[in-house]
Amino acid sequence: MNDTEKSDKKHYPAVWISDVHLGYKDCRADYLLDFLNSIECETLYLVGDIVDLWSMKRNFFWHPSHYQVLACIQAMAEQGTRVIYIPGNHDETFRQYVNNSLFGIEVHQQFIHTTKANKRFLLVHGDDFDSATRYNKLISIAGDAGYDLLLFLNRWTNRIRRLYGGNYWSLASWIKARVHKAREAIEAFENAAIHEAKKQGVDGIICGHIHHPQLKVVDGIVYCNDGDWIENCTALVEQENGRIELLHWSETQKVINSADIASIDKLTTAATAKAKTAA
Template identity: 80%
Template sequence: MKTTYYPSIWISDVHLGYKDCKAKFLLDFLNKTECDVLYLVGDIVDLWSMKRQFFWDPSHYQVLECIQKKAEAGTRVIYIPGNHDETFRHYGGQTLFKVEVHKTFIHTTSAGKRFLLLHGDDFDSATRYNKLISLIGDTAYDFLLFLNRWTNRVRRLYGGHYWSLASWLKQRVHKAREAIAAFENAAIHEAKKQGVDGIICGHIHQPEIRVVDGIVYCNDGDWIENCTALVENQAGRIELLHWSDVQSVLSVVEMESMETNNVKAA
C-alpha cells in the first residue's frame, strides 16, 4: 500500500465507542500515512457515550491497534486527553503502552514556529459554546447526526461521496456560528497569552485554519462529522486534509509567511 509521509499529524475527536464515529475512514487515513510524530488531541475514545450505551464496532479496535503498531514501530505518539476521555488526564506526564500522555504540549515546526496544543474544552467557560450545547442538548445533536447518517446512505445509493450535513447546518445556524467564533477567539487569546505563534486544538468539530493578528489558529476537526486531520508537510506547511471517499486539501498555511496571513484554500 502506497503511503504519504508527513513529519507531524494531528487528529482529534474520533469518539471511538460512539455509533457515528467514522472509524473506517480514519483507519484508511492512518494506513496511508506515515509520520515522525502523531498527535492525538483529545476525545479519541468516547467514555461518555459508552457509559450511556455501550457500542464498539470492530473497526474501532482496529484504529487503536493501528495507532499502537505505529508507536511500537517508532512513531512518537503524543496523547492529549479531552473531556470525553478525561479519565486519562490522570496519567499526564506518563507513558502508557509507548504513548506519551500530556495535558498540553508545545510543537515546534521545521520553520521554528511554536504551537500550543490542547484539546479545547478549557475554553467552554469563556465562550458561549457551553450554552449552545445546553440549548441543543445531546438528544438534538444525536438527531442531527442521525440525519447526517441517513443523508449519506441515500447519497451512496446514487453514487455520491460522503458529505457532512451536520457541518453544513451548523454553518447556517446563527447561534452555532457565534459559539464557534467565540471559541476561536478564546483560543487565539490563549496563544497570545502564552507567547506562541499559533494554537492547535479540536473539541468543537469545526475544522479550520486562519491567521488573526499574527496568530495561527488551527482546528483539526473530527471523525464524526468532517473526517479531517492536520498535517505538517516536509516543506514546513500545515495543511488541513479532508479524508472520506475523496481526499482533498481544504487549506494550508505557510509558516515562512505567517505574518502576511497567507492562508490558502485548495
Template identity: 55%
Template sequence: MFSPQYAAKQLRKRTMNTSANHLAAALALPVVAVDNTPKPTASLINARTVWISDIHLGFRDCKADYLLDFLNRIHCDTLYLVGDIVDLWSLKRRFCWPAKHYQVMLKFYELAAKGMRVVYVPGNHDDPMRHFSGELFGPIEIAHEHEYVTADGKRLLIMHGDAMDAYINHSWLKRVIGDHGYELLLFINRWSDRLRKLVGRPYFSLAGLIKSNIKGAKAAIATYEKEALAEAKRRGYDGVVCGHIHYPALREEGGLRYANCGDWIESCTALVEDHQGVMRLLHHSDTIQWQELEQLRQA
C-alpha cells in the same frame, strides 16, 4: 510486553472513574487483527507531523473505517491525538465497541511501537486518561497539553480545547453540540449519508453544513476560536492546534495561527505539516480519497 489488555488493567488500577471502566472493558476484549491494507486507490501521505482529534471511538457515528484507511497510509515522525479519542460518555450510556474501533486503538499502539512518536492529549470525553499525563502509556506519551515547534521554529500550543467551554456554556453552541441537539444532527447526517451512497455522491457532512448555518452556533464557534487564540497569545505561543468543537479550520489571524483538526464523526479531517513546513487540512471521502481543504505555508 505492553498490550491493550495491560492498558485495561492500568486503567482499573489507577482511576476510580466509572466511565474508565467502560474503556477498560473494551480494551480487555480479545485481540482483533488489524487490517493494514490501504484502499486500492490510496496514495501515501508523507509528513513531518499529523494531528487528529475527536474520533469518539465507542460512539456509533464514529467513521473508524475512514480513519483506519488514513492511518494505513501515513508516514510521519509525530502523530498527535488531540482529545476525545475514546468517547467514555457514549460508552457509559450504551456500550458500543465494533471491531473497527478496536482496530484503530491497536493501530495507534502499532505505529508507536514501530518508532512513530505518538502523543495523546486527552479531552473531556476521555478525561480519565489525564490521570496519566506526563507518563508513557506503553509506547504512547500522555500529556495534558503539549508544545509543538514547527519546521521554521513557530511554537504552537496543543490542547483539546474544552477549557474554552467557560466562554460558551450558555450559547447556541452548547445546545447544538450538546448531547440531545447533537444526536439529532447526527441522526439527520446518518440518513443523509445513506441516501448519498445510493446515488453515488462523495461524502460530506450535512450536520456540519446545518451547524455552520445556524446564526447562534456560528457566533459561538467564533467565540471559541477567539478565546483559543487569546489563550495561546497570553501564554506566549505563536498559535494553537485544538479540536473539541468538530469544526475544522486553518488560518492566520493577527499574527497567530489557528488550527482545528476537526473530527471523525462529521468532517473526517486531519491536519498535516509536511517536511517543507507547509500545513494542510485534509478531508477524507470514500469516493475522492483525500481532498485538500486549506493550505497554510509557514510564514
C-alpha cells in the same frame, strides 16, 4: 512491513487528529483507518476525545473497526512513531496519566510543537475554552438530543447518497454553519483559543473539541482546528517545509486549506487585504 509498502505511504513530520469518539455509533473509523494506513509520520498527535467514554457509559457500543484504530495507532508507536496523547473531556479519565506513558504513548495536558519552520504551536484539546463562550452548551459535544438528531440526519442522508453513487458529505456541518448562535459559539471559541496562544507567547494553536475544522491567521496567530471523525473526517498535517495543511478524508480526499507558517507576517497581511476586498 516491507520497503515497498512504506514507499507507498505519504510521509509527514507531524499529523494531528482529534474527536474520533471511538465507542460512539457515528464514529467514522473506516475513513480514519484508511487515512492512518495511507501515511507515516514522525509524530502523531492525538488531540483529545479519541475514545468516547461518556457515550459508552450511556449505551455501550464498540465496532471491530474501533479496535482496529487503536491497534493501528499502537503499531505506529511500536514502529518508531512518537505518539502524544492529550486527553479531552470525553476521555478525561486518561488525564490521571498526564506526564506518564500508556503502552508507549506519551500523555500530556498540553504540549508545544515546533514545526520544521521553527514556529511554536500550543496543543490543547479545547474544552477549557467552553467557559469563555456564551453558548458553551452548543459547542460541547455532550451527546445531547439536538446533536444526536443532527448525526441521525447525517447518517441517513449519506446512506441515501451512497445508494445513488454519491460521496460522503456532512449534513450536520452544513446545518450548523447556517445556525446563527452556533456560528457565534464557534467564533467565541476561536477567539478564546487565539487569546490563549497570545498569552503563552506561541505562534499558533492547534485544538479540536468543537468539531469545526479550521485553519486561519488572526492577529499574527495561526489558529488550527483539526476537526473530527464523526462529521467531517479531517486531520492536520505538516509538510517537510513546515507548511500546515487541513485535509478532508472520505471517498474523495482533498486539502481544505493550507498555510505556509514560515511567513506568518505575510499571511496576516494577505488575510487583512482579503477582508478589506470582501468588505
